[in-house]
Amino acid sequence: MRLKWSPEHSGKMPSLTVSDLTYSYEPGRKVISGLSFAVENPSAVHLIGENGSGKTTTLMLLSGFYIPQKGSITLSLEGKKVASTDENYYKYVYYVGSRIQEDDQLSLVDYLRFVSVMRNVNLPIEEILEDVSMTNIFHRKVSQLSAGMRRRFLIRLAIALKPTLLLLDEPFSVMDKDWAEWLSKQLKEFIIKGGIVVMAHPDPVRIPDVENVVVELQ
Numbered sequence: 075m076r077l078k079w080s081p082e083h084s085g086k087m088p089s090l091t092v093s094d095l096t097y098s099y100e101p102g103r104k105v106i107s108g109l110s111f112a113v114e115n116p117s118a119v120h121l122i123g124e125n126g127s128g129k130t131t132t133l134m135l136l137s138g139f140y141i142p143q144k145g146s147i148t149l150s151l152e153g154k155k156v157a158s159t160d161e162n163y164y165k166y167v168y169y170v171g172s173r174i175q176e177d178d179q180l181s182l183v184d185y186l187r188f189v190s191v192m193r194n195v196n197l198p199i200e201e202i203l204e205d206v207s208m209t210n211i212f213h214r215k216v217s218q219l220s221a222g223m224r225r226r227f228l229i230r231l232a233i234a235l236k237p238t239l240l241l242l243d244e245p246f247s248v249m250d251k252d253w254a255e256w257l258s259k260q261l262k263e264f265i266i267k268g269g270i271v272v273m274a275h276p277d278p279v280r281i282p283d284v285e286n287v288v289v290e291l292q
Contacts, residue, residue: 087115088151088238090270096144097131105131109145111289116265118281119272123291129274130171132291133241136272137169151238168237170228172244178216182208182227185216189231197234206230222248229257233264240264242273258282 095109105128113119121129134140136147138158147158149166156163180188183199190197203209206226216224225248232240240261246254258281261271265284273279280286 086151086153088149088268088270089114090119090239090272091148091150092136092145093148094145095132095135095142095147097128097135097140097142106135106291109289109291111287113270113287115285116268116270117285117287118261118265119270119287119289120278121272121274121289121291122276122278124276127291129291130243133169133171133243133272133274136239137167137241138163139169149238166238167241168232168235168239169241170225170232170243170245172221172225172248178224181213181215183212186231189235193235195235197231202227202230202234220248222250222253225249226253226257230260233260236267236269238269240269240271242271244274244276246275246279 090113092109092111095106096104097106098104109128109132111119121132123129131140135142136158141159149156149158149163151166156166178185182203186197186199186202190199200209203212206223208214208223208227216227219227225245229242229245245257249257261281262284265271265281271281278288
């Protein structure tokens with residue numbers, strides 16, 4: 075039984091439409107070809123496929139970092155439509171991958187402060203650190219965290235920013251059982267509050283009590 079969607083703010087449910095999406099890194103070698111799917115309400119979308127099937131490329135297209143060579147990506151929210159090529163699209167989307175960025179040389183607390191300023195939001199810094207069991211290591215650099223610690227720190231930060239569309243590249247791959255259960259609960263709550271999550275996995279993963287949509291890439 076699915077839980078009823080209960081957004082923090084009133085308004086229409088967000089939706090995501092991907093239509094005839096095509097992308098290639100070099101002529102004649104299409105990584106994504108004619109990909110289409112639609113999500114009509116807050117859900118967990120699972121991109122499934124073997125290595126090289128285009129899962130990460132699809133996430134980069136959904137993030138707005140890559141521009142579709144054909145087709146379109148559209149978010150619908152609060153009665154308006156925002157395409158991935160619109161200049162304000164980034165305000166509604168947040169991507170968490172596995173690569174370390176230059177900003178990861180900041181300490182955990184300074185990283186959170188940096189994102190607060192860049193996103194013009196008041197992040198609950200102490201709450202975030204407590205939720206990921208990092209209160210006692212707040213001075214440590216993000217780059218010094220293990221892969222699993224870094225992933226849960228960045229995902230918890232992303233959820234705190236309350237994007238409409240949260241993009242995660244293999245989020246469970248570096249989580250042990252206890253933290254995988256924690257992540258599943260975090261994503262369930264995010265979706266119930268009105269968010270759409272798109273995740274790339276090598277194998278199917280299900281988030282309980284919410285709608286799960288599987289998109290298989292060839």
